[in-house]
Structures are given as structure tokens and as C-alpha cells.
Amino acid sequence: MKIDVVTIFPKIVEAGLAEGVVGRARTAGILDIVVHNLRDFTTDRHHVVDDVPFGGGPGMVMKPEPFFAALNAIRERRGSPDVVALLSPAGERFSQQGARRLAAMRHLVLLCGRYEGIDERVKEALATEEISIGDYVLSGGEVPALAVIDAAARLVPGVVGDDNSVEADSFTRGLLDYPHYTRPAEYEGRQVPDVLLSGHHAEIRRWRRDAALQRTRERRPDLLASAELDADEREWLKRSKS
Numbered sequence: 001m002k003i004d005v006v007t008i009f010p011k012i013v014e015a016g017l018a019e020g021v022v023g024r025a026r027t028a029g030i031l032d033i034v035v036h037n038l039r040d041f042t043t044d045r046h047h048v049v050d051d052v053p054f055g056g057g058p059g060m061v062m063k064p065e066p067f068f069a070a071l072n073a074i075r076e077r078r079g080s081p082d083v084v085a086l087l088s089p090a091g092e093r094f095s096q097q098g099a100r101r102l103a104a105m106r107h108l109v110l111l112c113g114r115y116e117g118i119d120e121r122v123k124e125a126l127a128t129e130e131i132s133i134g135d136y137v138l139s140g141g142e143v144p145a146l147a148v149i150d151a152a153a154r155l156v157p158g159v160v161g162d163d164n165s166v167e168a169d170s171f172t173r174g175l176l177d178y179p180h181y182t183r184p185a186e187y188e189g190r191q192v193p194d195v196l197l198s199g200h201h202a203e204i205r206r207w208r209r210d211a212a213l214q215r216t217r218e219r220r221p222d223l224l225a226s227a228e229l230d231a232d233e234r235e236w237l238k239r240s241k242s
């Protein structure tokens with residue numbers, strides 16, 4: 001999978017992509033990610049990327065020309081992308097379903113904004129979509145871009161070493177995860193549930209399934225509506241309703 005990121009803070013983005021699962025997949029050649037400095041696509045001596053807003057008002061707006069030049073360079077050097085996503089508070093909320101859709105693309109471009117916003121013509125003429133990671137105020141699109149890359153990349157075959165671990169992930173089935181424990185079996189007076197030490201694999205599976213369902217109902221009941229539940233799980237929820 002090819003990904004290009006356009007930003008005025010390439011070091012922030014590179015740092016977020018250098019380690020962990022994504023870093024390893026880059027080294028292994030499974031992910032071909034290039035981070036571009038937007039200032040490299042300016043033509044003035046001072047590499048200015050922003051300007052005052054037409055109509056007045058506070059703050060600065062990112063100029064369109066550097067983004068257009070960056071996209072032209074990406075098309076020439078890297079080919080035509082399938083998706084050009086602008087990270088923006090006005091975008092569609094990113095979700096695991098959105099991650100699955102992007103993970104199936106061959107070439108993705110992510111445009112990061114800063115300042116008060118980006119000239120609307122970048123959205124109109126360059127972006128094929130706008131993505132937001134959630135309702136909180138951020139100072140730029142770099143952290144959202146890293147979140148989108150991480151979520152999508154994990155779903156690309158070979159990026160996560162163990163397919164079983166992706167399959168087991170919370171949200172793969174639309175439920176919260178069950179509680180995890182490792183040694184020691186007792187720590188500061190807190191015991192690991194006996195069933196997990198019992199070696200009874202069927203009972204362990206059942207305990208984990210019930211714990212995941214209980215937790216999801218308590219903390220994220222909204223998830224149950226669209227979770228992939230089998231007949232047993234629906235029955236357990238019905239029976240255990242308190």
C-alpha cells in the first residue's frame with residue numbers, strides 16, 4: 001500500500017510512523033509511505049504557506065497553491081491516488097468501517113491542515129473526501145493523519161505479524177475486549193480470576209465472551225446494536241439482563 005502525507009510538520013508525522021507495527025511494515029516494504037513538507041512546494045523565498053482570510057477575521061488560512069503543487073508532484077512521482085483525504089473537523093467521522101475501506105486502497109494521500117483552516121478550493125478540487133477523528137479541538141491534521149494510517153495499516157495483510165491478533169481485536173466484531181491478565185497470579189492482593197488459571201479452554205472462552213458482552217453493555221451499549229453476535233451471545237444478553 002502506498003501512502004503520501006502532506007504537512008508543514010513532517011517531523012511529527014515521521015516520528016509517529018517510525019516505530020511499532022507501522023515502522024516495521026515500512027522497513028519490510030509492505031507499506032510505502034512518503035511524508036512531504038508542504039513548504040517544499042512553495043515558490044517564494046520565505047516558503048510561506050498561509051495568508052490572511054478574504055473578508056477579514058482572526059487567524060490565517062492555508063494557501064491553495066502549495067497543496068496543488070504537492071498533489072501534482074505526487075501524481076508525477078508516485079502515480080494517481082485512489083483517495084485524497086483532507087483531515088478536517090468538518091469531515092466524516094472516522095470509524096473501523098472507514099479504516100477497512102481505506103485499507104483496501106492501493107494509494108492514499110492525506111492532506112494535513114494547520115492554522116484556522118485550508119482554502120476551500122483545496123477541498124473542492126483536490127480532496128475526494130474529508131475525515132475527522134472526533135469531536136475535540138486539535139491544532140492540526142497531523143495527529144488525525146497518524147490515527148487514520150495506524151488504523152488502516154493494521155488491516156493490510158502482513159502489517160500485524162499475527163493475523164489472529166487482528167481478528168481478536170476489539171471492534172473487529174464491534175465489541176469491547178475482555179479483561180487481560182498476565183503473571184503474577186496475585187498482585188497487591190488482587191487475584192487473577194480462577195477460571196483463567198484452570199486450563200479449561202471451553203470455560204475460558206465462555207468467561208471471556210461473557211465479560212466482553214457485559215463490559216460492552218455497561219460502557220458502550222450503543223455498540224451492541226451493530227455488533228456481530230451469534231445466537232449464544234444474544235441468549236446470554238437476554239438471560240443476564242439485570
Ligand code: JBZ
Nearest residue numbers: 087088113114132133140141
Ligand atoms: C481534526 C486546521 O487543521 C486542523 C484542525 C483541527 C482538526 C484537523 C485539522 S483534523 N481536527 C479532526 O480530525 O477532528
